[in-house]
Amino acid sequence: MNTRVLIRETLRMSYQSVRLNKLRSFLSVLGISIGIFCVVSVYALVHSLETSLNNQFNKLGSDVVFVQKWPWDDFGNNYPWWTYLKRPQSSPEDARFLSQKIAPKLVSTTAYIFKSNFDLQAGDKNAKGIMVNCISYHFPEVQPIDIEFGRFFTEEEVRAGRAVAVIGNTLSLALFGTPQSVGKTVRIKNKEVVVVGVCAFQGSNMIGASADNVVYVSDQWGKNLISFQNASDAQILLKAAPGVSLDEVQFEARRLMRQIRRLKPQESDDFAVNKMSMITEAISSLFIQIRKIGIIIGGFAMVVGCFGVANIMFVSVKERTREIGIQKALGAKNVAISAQFLMESIWLSIAGGIIGLLAVQMVLWLLGMVVQQQFGNDVVLSLSPNDTLLGVVTSVIVGLVAGIIPARSAARLNPVDAIRSS
Secondary structure: OHHHHHHHHHHHHHHHHHHHOHHHHHHHHHHHHHHHHHHHHHHHHHHHHHHHHHHHHHHOOOOEEEEEOOOOOOOOOOOOHHHHHOOOOOOHHHHHHHHHHOOOOOEEEEEEEEEEEEEEEEOOEEEEEEEEEEEOOOHHHHOOOOEEEEOOOOHHHHHHOOOEEEEOHHHHHHHHOOOOOOOOEEEEOOEEEEEEEEEOOOOOOOOOOOOOOEEEEEHHHHOOOOOHHHOOOOEEEEEEOOOOOHHHHHHHHHHHHHHHOOOOOOOOOOOEEEEOHHHHHHHHHHHHHHHHHHHHHHHHHHHHHHHHHHHHHHHHHHHOHHHHHHHHHOOOOHHHHHHHHHHHHHHHHHHHHHHHHHHHHHHHHHHHHHHHHHHHHHOOOOOOHHHHHHHHHHHHHHHHHHHHHHHHHHHOOOHHHHHHOO
C-alpha cells in the first residue's frame, strides 16, 4: 500500500509542477516537439512512399518473371550498358519455346510484349509520342487490363493479325472527345486500326505505369509497325503457378533460354531473367539510406531538446530546494525525490512528443492532399502505429536522459542545507 501511495503522490506532484509552471513547461515541450517532428516525419514520409512505390511495382507482377536483355539488379555507376546493348531481344520464338517446354506446374501463363512510341491520328486530332504495346493474347492474364467500354481482342483476332486495338481512357478523350470510342478508327504510322475496347480511367501514378495514354495491339499485327528487334525492350512474361517460388521459375527459364540460345557452359548469359523484387529491394535499400540521414538530422534536434529539458529541470530543482529539504526531513526517501523529477521530465517529453506527432499528422495530411491530386489514391501518406510508437518511446527515453542528472542532484541534497536555502 505504501508503494502505491508513493507512486500516486509522485505522479501527482510531478504533474502539478508541470501544470503550475506553464511557460517553462511550454519552452521545454517546444524543443522536444521539434525533435520528435524531425525524427517521426522522416520515418513516416519514407515509410509511406516506400510502401506506395512497392505496391505499385508489385501490381505489375509480384509473381512474374521477366525474360529480356536488360537486367534490373545491376544498376549503378559501373552499369556496363554497352555489354547489354549487344544482346539480342527476346523473340516470339523464345516465348513459344518457353511456353512449350517449361513445366505447367511451374508457370501458369506465358505472355509476350514489345513496344515503341508512335504518333496517332483520328480525323483532325493528333496525339504524339504515344506508347503502343504489342502484346500476346494471354498478356492480360499476367498484367490485367481493366476495360470499361468494349472488349479485349479475341484469340482469333490475335492469331489472324487483325487491325484491332484497345486504347487508354484519356487517349480516347483526346482523339475523339469521348471515352466511348468503340468502333472508331485510329491511324498509327499510316496504318488504320479499329478500336474494340477502351480502358477504365486510372489516373497518373508515381512510376508512370498508367494505361490512360497507351494503345494495345496484338503482337501479330504489331509486326506491321515495328520489328521486335527494333522495339524499346521486348519481354517474355512468365507467371508463376500458385505456390511456386519465383526462384524456381527463374532457374528453369534461365536453363531453357541458354538451351535455345545454344550457349556453351563457359559462355555468359546473353539475356536477363528479372523479377519485381529486384526493384522493390533496390527501393528499400535507397530508403534505408534516407532513414539514416533522417536519424542524423533528427538526432541533432533531439539532443537540443534533451539539453533544453535538462536545463529546465535544473532550474526546477533550484527553485524547489527548500521543498525538497522539507520532504526529506519528513522522511521522504531519495528514490521518491528522484522519481518526482524524473516523472516531471518524462511528462514534459511525452507532452512534447504528442505535439510533435500531431504536427507530423497535420503535415502528412496536407502533403497527402497535394500528392493525391497529382498521383491519385495510389499514394497514401499516413502515420503508422509503428511511427507513433517510435515517437512516444523516443519521448520517454529523452525524458529519462534529460531528467536523470537533475533528479540525482535533488536526491543528494542535505535536508538541513536545503531547508535553510532561500
